[in-house]
Amino acid sequence: MNITVFPKKLSGQVTVPPSKSVAHRMVIAAALSNGISEITNLYPSVDILATMDCMRALGAKIDFDGDKAVIEGIKDIPESAVLDCCESGSTLRFLIPVACALGVDTQFIGRGRLPQRPITPYLEEFPKHGVSFEYNNTMPFSTNGKLTGGKFYVDGGISSQFITGLLFALPLLEEDSEIILTSHLESKPYVDITLGTLREHGCQVEETKNGYFVKGGQHYMPFSGRVEGDYSQAAFFKVANSLGSDIDIAGLSEKSFQGDKKIVEICEKIVYNKNGGLQPFDLDCSDIPDLVPVLTVLGGFCEGKSYIRNAARLRIKECDRLSAISQCLNAIGGKVTELEDGLEIEGVGSLNGGEVDSFNDHRIAMSMAVAATRCTSPLKINGAECVSKSYPDFFEVYESIGGEISREP
Ligand SMILES: O=C(O)C1=C[C@@H](OP(=O)(O)O)[C@@H](O)[C@H](O)C1
Ligand SMILES: C=C(OP(=O)(O)O)C(=O)O
CATH class of the missing domain: 3.65.10.10 (Enolpyruvate transferase domain)
Incomplete structure (x- = not known):
């Protein structure tokens, strides 16, 4: 789909x-x-x-x-x-x-x-x-x-x-x-x-x-x-909020052992500079690999260069996530460079939209849906059904909070 x-x-x-x-x-x-x-x-x-x-x-x-x-x-x-x-x-x-x-x-x-x-x-x-x-x-x-x-x-x-x-x-x-x-x-x-x-x-x-x-x-x-709420899924909505959305995120336990809880701190620490733009970040991601795709989207909108470090393992997940997220963002006007074990993301302020592939990877598809909230034209995500691996009703939820999408079988 x-x-x-x-x-x-x-x-x-x-x-x-x-x-x-x-x-x-x-x-x-x-x-x-x-x-x-x-x-x-x-x-x-x-x-x-x-x-x-x-x-x-x-x-x-x-x-x-x-x-x-x-x-x-x-x-x-x-x-x-x-x-x-x-x-x-x-x-x-x-x-x-x-x-x-x-x-x-x-x-x-x-x-x-x-x-x-x-x-x-x-x-x-x-x-x-x-x-x-x-x-x-x-x-x-x-x-x-x-x-x-x-x-x-x-x-x-x-x-x-x-x-x-x-x-x-x-x-x-x-x-x-x-x-x-x-x-x-x-x-x-x-x-x-x-x-x-x-x-x-x-x-x-x-x-x-x-x-x-x-x-x-x-x-x-x-x-x-x-089963407690999932911080890796909350991350998509948290980052959307850092990019200007206003989503009230429920169902998370503050006492959780999940490493991805770190997304709360990352998004809280993201500061706006005096022009209202986001400050870039430099993050060691060895304990939070699943946050990397959506953090790359965040970096795409920061003013300056952001870095994802210690993330070589992302190359052996559902796809090579370092390569996939770079290709997706670069296809719509981003400036992401792959490093051996991480990414350099030069913020561009705004992305164009266009067409990207999900690489059959749920976290890539959901990250691109977050990027789409700030594109200047529609973004087509091919193979978006892969979200069923972790979040089968992600796009229905996305629509329930005002997202506009059209589906093609
Ligand atoms: O134990 C787990 O539940 C997981 C461990 C992590 O994998 P790695 O340990 O391979 O980084 C993570 O990326 C995966 O989504 C879930
Ligand atoms: C990498 C993931 O899962 P798994 O390793 O269990 O396939 C994931 O959910 O992002």
């Missing part, structure tokens, strides 16, 4: 959808628990539906109705399973260790960019712990064998999702385990969300000076709760 967005500032109230990151974790932990958990404020994004289907395939009973899921933890572990991770990196990287810890011989299926996204730490470490892979740099691929504990050496710079996956799996093993980070852990706030979920389910993890120690033989206890 292609969507043309007509330039218009937005105003009204939005309740942000529940956090995708928190929801993945709550569903997985509930499915591993001994008993029944109830999760409310669940939102059927394609990624979350994928995680629920995978946990069903591993033996959990999940009854999802409205915004509530009743999850009965796995009782009978299947010998083998096929897990369709769709395009979700989280689902894939969280569930490889989980399936292996349960001893399920698993075929992993995926599409879009997922087959190209790395799973290197597992390929390197798991054969030393009883698991073999049939893997040809793409999907489907298969795992065989039951994971055993011990030391896991993991590069912290590819994706924090490997640490989360291991943290979910290691309490289930008989032996104690240690995760040893061989380089700085990027996206650490996401691991902190995982630790919070594990605590809620009664699992203990100790932080060490270079990683995590996890006792074996632990049991997940059921836990019922509500």
Whole structure:
């Protein structure tokens, strides 16, 4: 579906959808628990539906109705399973260790960019712990064998999702385990969300000076709760506000562990200079990768050069996000230069509109819809249906706050 967005500032109230990151974790932990958990404020994004289907395939009973899921933890572990991770990196990287810890011989299926996204730490470490892979740099691929504990050496710079996956799996093993980070852990706030979920389910993890120690033989206890609002989605509306819209954003928890909460501080700190223009910024984005596309849009309207730093990992997300957002903004009159691990954004004050591709990436499509609020002519976003990965009704919400769009199948 292609969507043309007509330039218009937005105003009204939005309740942000529940956090995708928190929801993945709550569903997985509930499915591993001994008993029944109830999760409310669940939102059927394609990624979350994928995680629920995978946990069903591993033996959990999940009854999802409205915004509530009743999850009965796995009782009978299947010998083998096929897990369709769709395009979700989280689902894939969280569930490889989980399936292996349960001893399920698993075929992993995926599409879009997922087959190209790395799973290197597992390929390197798991054969030393009883698991073999049939893997040809793409999907489907298969795992065989039951994971055993011990030391896991993991590069912290590819994706924090490997640490989360291991943290979910290691309490289930008989032996104690240690995760040893061989380089700085990027996206650490996401691991902190995982630790919070594990605590809620009664699992203990100790932080060490270079990683995590996890006792074996632990049991997940059921836990019922509500998924908190998503700061990475709130960021689109926050940035729209910094660009002149007037959106009242509801549904966020101030106590959240989400690293993307940083968007609040970033937008509060953005100051207007004496001509009413926005001051440029220089940001280390190692802990907030998902904010980068929309922050690039913000930089496009600042007066002077803004910088996004420590963001090399963005090249291995749903698309190469550094390249995609640069191409999109440059196609409509922006001045963005790719750096090896970041971006230089020269503010231009106003963008023209025209036509861009979503690169099949939800965060690129939504960022461009925010850019459109300040374009001088309509902006067509091709392949805009990709928002369903995290925010299926994004464009309906956008219309509800005064956005004007037309859809083309
Ligand atoms: O653990 C998570 O929920 C996520 C971790 C981050 O990935 P990386 O750790 O690969 O940066 C983030 O980009 C992704 O959207 C969600
Ligand atoms: C990168 C993302 O998700 P995942 O890694 O789970 O595919 C995202 O939602 O921006």
